[in-house]
């Protein structure tokens with residue numbers, strides 16, 4: 001069998017290349033390379049898809065998180081609660097705004113932020129909680145929202161990994177003040193290039209983000225505040241218009257593969273993320289844990305399955321955050337995951353026989 005990579009974008013690209021190239025022609029005709037018509041068309045479609053009033057196209061998911069913090073007037077001296085088990089960019093959004101990320105351990109089964117450990121981290125400086133729909137699975141939004149309401153905190157969704165995921169039947173993207181998305185090429189909805197975005201139901205936030213992403217300007221050459229160049233490119237917008245049409249079918253294929261992994265992998269040595277009833281995941285990643293990660297990894301590789309690791313170092317132990325003074329043992333569940341996680345191949349174009357091979361190999365692991 002040919003090697004099965006953890007992620008392979010070639011199959012998806014083949015499927016949509018012609019349609020995207022046709023739209024690229026139109027971007028060239030209109031010379032709409034930065035923001036403009038195609039980004040606006042994508043924004044309209046994506047807002048509708050997320051059942052949100054507004055969608056704002058941006059340069060990437062990290063700038064989305066940064067602007068979400070700025071739109072909420074979060075800055076120096078403020079604290080924002082985030083899970084320790086996430087991709088580091090969740091924390092960057094907070095730090096880039098000048099605020100301090102305050103980490104909370106994950107639940108040992110769902111691997112998402114542990115709602116029972118949030119309140120002990122709230123201080124007079126806390127302004128918001130960023131919940132992360134990790135690996136494509138919505139966190140328990142109602143529980144976290146109840147804490148936000150009780151303590152007058154903003155809720156922001158980091159939905160970078162979860163385009164199309166549903167919480168209690170509703171698509172993610174409009175549960176908090178804002179939701180931040182990444183359209184990095186490898187995401188479930190990935191641009192041909194770097195891109196990101198924010199959805200919100202709040203007109204004031206939408207206007208502020210529109211200004212901040214465009215040099216603090218709503219009227220050309222008039223700058224109301226110090227702004228950024230965080231616009232989405234026209235080619236990226238055009239590629240997303242095409243790919244959004246396929247997102248549900250790609251997500252459903254991921255769900256079908258995940259269903260097979262969940263029901264057919266029968267090996268006590270392998271643990272998987274618990275799937276609560278409220279969450280309809282889009283399985284951006286399929287992460288498992290096992291006691292001897294190196295041994296399992298070598299075994300998979302010998303059997304032509306190439307794993308990946310999301311993420312090998314939890315946020316609080318990253319060198320970049322050494323100044324916060326955390327140490328090993330502070331967040332044991334996140335640290336366990338970091339030391340034991342392995343991501344299995346997961347993308348819509350995986351073939352049934354490849355999925356069967358992966359399952360059979362894992363079931364024989366001793």
Ligand SMILES: Cc1ncc(COP(=O)(O)O)c(C=O)c1O
Pocket residue numbers: 060061062063086087089090132158160161181182183184195196
């Ligand atoms: C959870 C999470 N948040 C934020 C980001 C940042 O997105 P980007 O890479 O587009 O800046 C990513 C993706 O990389 C992510 O996985």
